[in-house]
Amino acid sequence: MAVRLSAPGPLAPIAGVRLASVAAGVRKPGRDDVVLLELAPGGRAAAVFTQNAFCAAPVTLARRHLATTAPRYLLINSGNANAGTGGPGMAAAQACCAELARLAGCEPDAVLPFSTGVIGEPLPVDRITAVLPTALAGLDARGWNTAARAIMTTDTVAKGHSVTRDTPHGPLTVTGIAKGSGMIHPNMATMLAYVATDAAVSQTALQRCLERAMGGSFNRITVDGDTSTNDACVLIATGQGAVAVDDLDSPAGETLQAAVDDVCRTLAQAIVRDGEGATKFITVAVEGGRDEAECATVAYAIARSPLVKTAFFASDPNWGRILAAVGYAGLDNLDLDAVHVHLGEVCIVRGGARAGNYTEAQGQAVMAQEEITVRVDLGRGTARTTVWTCDFSYDYVRINAEYRT
Amino acid sequence: MAVRLSAPGPLAPIAGVRLASVAAGVRKPGRDDVVLLELAPGGRAAAVFTQNAFCAAPVTLARRHLATTAPRYLLINSGNANAGTGGPGMAAAQACCAELARLAGCEPDAVLPFSTGVIGEPLPVDRITAVLPTALAGLDARGWNTAARAIMTTDTVAKGHSVTRDTPHGPLTVTGIAKGSGMIHPNMATMLAYVATDAAVSQTALQRCLERAMGGSFNRITVDGDTSTNDACVLIATGQGAVAVDDLDSPAGETLQAAVDDVCRTLAQAIVRDGEGATKFITVAVEGGRDEAECATVAYAIARSPLVKTAFFASDPNWGRILAAVGYAGLDNLDLDAVHVHLGEVCIVRGGARAGNYTEAQGQAVMAQEEITVRVDLGRGTARTTVWTCDFSYDYVRINAEYRT
Numbered sequence: 001m002a003v004r005l006s007a008p009g010p011l012a013p014i015a016g017v018r019l020a021s022v023a024a025g026v027r028k029p030g031r032d033d034v035v036l037l038e039l040a041p042g043g044r045a046a047a048v049f050t051q052n053a054f055c056a057a058p059v060t061l062a063r064r065h066l067a068t069t070a071p072r073y074l075l076i077n078s079g080n081a082n083a084g085t086g087g088p089g090m091a092a093a094q095a096c097c098a099e100l101a102r103l104a105g106c107e108p109d110a111v112l113p114f115s116t117g118v119i120g121e122p123l124p125v126d127r128i129t130a131v132l133p134t135a136l137a138g139l140d141a142r143g144w145n146t147a148a149r150a151i152m153t154t155d156t157v158a159k160g161h162s163v164t165r166d167t168p169h170g171p172l173t174v175t176g177i178a179k180g181s182g183m184i185h186p187n188m189a190t191m192l193a194y195v196a197t198d199a200a201v202s203q204t205a206l207q208r209c210l211e212r213a214m215g216g217s218f219n220r221i222t223v224d225g226d227t228s229t230n231d232a233c234v235l236i237a238t239g240q241g242a243v244a245v246d247d248l249d250s251p252a253g254e255t256l257q258a259a260v261d262d263v264c265r266t267l268a269q270a271i272v273r274d275g276e277g278a279t280k281f282i283t284v285a286v287e288g289g290r291d292e293a294e295c296a297t298v299a300y301a302i303a304r305s306p307l308v309k310t311a312f313f314a315s316d317p318n319w320g321r322i323l324a325a326v327g328y329a330g331l332d333n334l335d336l337d338a339v340h341v342h343l344g345e346v347c348i349v350r351g352g353a354r355a356g357n358y359t360e361a362q363g364q365a366v367m368a369q370e371e372i373t374v375r376v377d378l379g380r381g382t383a384r385t386t387v388w389t390c391d392f393s394y395d396y397v398r399i400n401a402e403y404r405t
Numbered sequence: 406m407a408v409r410l411s412a413p414g415p416l417a418p419i420a421g422v423r424l425a426s427v428a429a430g431v432r433k434p435g436r437d438d439v440v441l442l443e444l445a446p447g448g449r450a451a452a453v454f455t456q457n458a459f460c461a462a463p464v465t466l467a468r469r470h471l472a473t474t475a476p477r478y479l480l481i482n483s484g485n486a487n488a489g490t491g492g493p494g495m496a497a498a499q500a501c502c503a504e505l506a507r508l509a510g511c512e513p514d515a516v517l518p519f520s521t522g523v524i525g526e527p528l529p530v531d532r533i534t535a536v537l538p539t540a541l542a543g544l545d546a547r548g549w550n551t552a553a554r555a556i557m558t559t560d561t562v563a564k565g566h567s568v569t570r571d572t573p574h575g576p577l578t579v580t581g582i583a584k585g586s587g588m589i590h591p592n593m594a595t596m597l598a599y600v601a602t603d604a605a606v607s608q609t610a611l612q613r614c615l616e617r618a619m620g621g622s623f624n625r626i627t628v629d630g631d632t633s634t635n636d637a638c639v640l641i642a643t644g645q646g647a648v649a650v651d652d653l654d655s656p657a658g659e660t661l662q663a664a665v666d667d668v669c670r671t672l673a674q675a676i677v678r679d680g681e682g683a684t685k686f687i688t689v690a691v692e693g694g695r696d697e698a699e700c701a702t703v704a705y706a707i708a709r710s711p712l713v714k715t716a717f718f719a720s721d722p723n724w725g726r727i728l729a730a731v732g733y734a735g736l737d738n739l740d741l742d743a744v745h746v747h748l749g750e751v752c753i754v755r756g757g758a759r760a761g762n763y764t765e766a767q768g769q770a771v772m773a774q775e776e777i778t779v780r781v782d783l784g785r786g787t788a789r790t791t792v793w794t795c796d797f798s799y800d801y802v803r804i805n806a807e808y809r810t
Contacts, residue, residue, distance in 0.1 A: 051733070052729060052732040052733045053731075053732040053733070053734075053736065053739045053741065054728050054729055054731065054732030054741060054757065055732070081725070083725060083728075083729075084724070084725050084728050084754070084757070084758055084759060085758055085759070086756065086757060086758030086759075087758075089758070118725065119723075119724075119725025119726070119728065119729065120724060120725040120728075120758075120759050229725075229728075229729050229732060306711070306797075306801070306805070307805055310801075310802050310805035310806045311805070311806070313802065313806050314805075314806035314807065316806070318524075319489070319524075319525060320486070320488060320489050320523065320524020320525040320634075321524070323459050323488075323489050323524065323525075323634075324457060324459055324488075324524065324634050326458075326459065327457040327458040327459030327460070327634060328456075328457045328458070329458075331458065334458045336458065336459060349489070351491065352459065352489070352491060353489055353490055353491030353492075353493075353494070353525075354489060354490070354491075354525050392802060393802060394799050394802050394803070396711070396715075396802070397715050397718065397797060397798060397799050397801070397802060398799070400711070400712055400715035400716070400719075401715045401716070401718050401719035401721070402719065
């Protein structure tokens with residue numbers, strides 16, 4: 001049951017990108033579980049990947065391929081993560097890329113593989129390669145919505161977003177899809193995200209644009225604090241639209257960055273809204289820090305605390321747990337008397353203790369809402385950051401206890 | 406429902422310690438919630454306290470009192486943590502100490518206050534001081550078992566342990582009680598522990614003995630990763646028994662250390678066995694590390710992961726989640742190919758991938774047990790450490806969602 005999230009309306013095509021979704025029976029029959037994304041010649045891609053030391057074979061291979069040549073195809077499967085599979089896992093990922101390259105007439109290095117699903121099971125290469133001809137034949141610029149559904153695992157709602165901006169040179173469009181609802185934590189999550197624009201963007205600007213967008217989106221969310229072996233976020237620029245960007249600080253560059261930020265933030269928040277078992281969408285805004293890093297440390301201490309998250313589930317304004325999380329975040333020389341905490345618009349903690357005029361009824365009125373903002377002022381600087389998370393419910397346990405059965 | 410844990414049998418009295426438990430109605434009427442522990446003149450105490458920056462008023466006051474004089478009384482209440490209560494909270498803790506000092510004829514500094522329970526509510530000073538005469542009149546050397554019950558909050562089973570060792574000088578006895586089942590994480594937890602010995606121990610040796618024992622007990626457990634505002638562990642030496650210890654490395658010192666280690670480890674494990682909603686008791690042993698710190702980092706990454714903990718709840722040998730946790734623990738230059746993981750006696754991961762001869766049935770046979778050991782060999786050194794934790798169940802959510810209601 002996602003928090004105020006519904007599947008996206010028709011996503012805007014991006015000239016130079018076509019997609020197909022097919023059912024290969026990777027884990028279960030009868031649902032689309034392989035997505036092929038084709039990038040027309042002349043396009044570029046930038047990517048960021050999981051920082052988990054146990055990254056999956058497709059992550060290693062996609063990194064390697066991306067370093068050697070411009071990609072022509074992204075081959076994505078759900079149902080199987082091809083992680084913890086050792087040498088045979090790498091061979092399986094390579095075999096899929098090789099077969100697609102043979103069929104499409106490109107170099108294997110021009111194929112980027114991505115997998116999400118159960119860890120440690122052998123990837124069914126034959127079942128995936130068997131559907132590649134169908135996928136190639138079915139490529140369609142309008143394939144974003146079906147692809148958003150095909151990459152889902154424990155997601156309950158497909159995630160996609162499109163933004164179009166007018167510029168003096170003509171329109172600029174950005175469309176993205178993402179999946180992920182568990183193992184969500186920065187650096188990164190069981191999360192896959194594919195964002196494309198029709199702008200022409202230099203490789204340097206494209207990578208920088210992606211990294212900037214990450215800092216305000218996918219790297220600012222947490223569901224359970226676990227970081228997955230398979231995460232990847234790819235930003236594609238086809239160069240087939242009206243706008244060209246060499247410098248992100250130019251007017252066109254700022255338009256592009258804002259549009260990519262918007263798509264990434266919307267997708268990242270969608271992942272949290274669809275967090276496993278989520279009933280509340282929680283914004284943790286920490287301000288008054290010495291630098292952004294310490295604001296993030298405090299925000300994550302709150303956003304990761306199972307005690308805080310179960311209190312949100314219970315609509316219990318248990319501000320003591322929030323305060324305790326601030327306290328154990330580990331900031332040097334934190335002056336407790338300078339710390340204020342707001343729940344929505346209600347000041348619940350002033351100077352490190354319960355605010356004098358705070359009443360439980362005020363707190364409960366905020367807690368009863370589906371979307372809640374916790375604002376912590378550390379009172380020792382001007383830096384700030386925001387993290388998004390969800391509550392911790394019975395269903396989180398149920399989903400993760402039943403996942404493989 | 407605690408995992409293989411029952412209330413202790415009669416705990417051994419410690420000459421020089423008397424206890425009383427009384428019902429003050431701190432939070433709810435009808436149960437003992439105030440404990441008075443009297444230490445005869447000539448005794449000593451050492452203590453360690455929470456490292457949470459938002460430590461509670463009684464923690465601040467107990468630290469201060471302990472630094473100035475040898476304690477005569479420990480005054481403990483459950484039902485209210487007196488944390489996040491600002492200046493009035495400190496005044497409340499001081500008022501309780503002052504009234505006890507007046508009634509008992511000692512200095513207020515000789516009273517150490519401890520509180521556990523809800524954060525942010527005013528401490529009902531009058532209700533606590535009203536029962537102090539009854540408590541003083543009821544002091545009894547055999548009061549350990551009732552005290553173990555009176556300090557419980559969400560605990561379902563009272564926790565206590567006694568050890569008696571023979572030495573060439575005569576017997577040495579150590580008795581301890583503890584409470585805690587949520588907000589459990591090192592440095593420290595919503596945990597109170599009081600351990601006493603009849604040995605005569607120098608102040609330096611006593612503090613060192615306590616700190617050594619912590620490293621293999623209370624600082625090696627986690628239930629939910631939250632660190633509380635109120636934790637304290639006190640080690641008392643009355644000097645009224647047959648054994649004297651100046652040097653922990655002497656034969657008598659080693660006997661004392663072993664006995665205190667035994668009591669602390671048993672109490673710490675009891676806290677995990679009674680972890681909120683626990684159905685499994687899990688030992689995470691990490692070996693082959695470069696130093697103990699990195700072993701602890703990996704062990705805690707596993708022990709804190711909600712995905713690992715829900716898999717244990719489901720008896721699901723989802724070794725991929727264990728491997729993912731090892732991967733995101735953040736060790737520099739971890740060689741995946743050197744990592745082995747055992748579940749019980751079954752090798753599930755060899756060289757960073759599923760062990761060749763591993764079968765799901767083997768893993769499930771281990772997972773079906775109530776006590777499970779996960780052993781990770783990092784393959785890059787000789788250091789090791791062990792952390793204890795429990796699984797993550799529906800009841801964890803229920804308990805923490807309902808705690809204040």
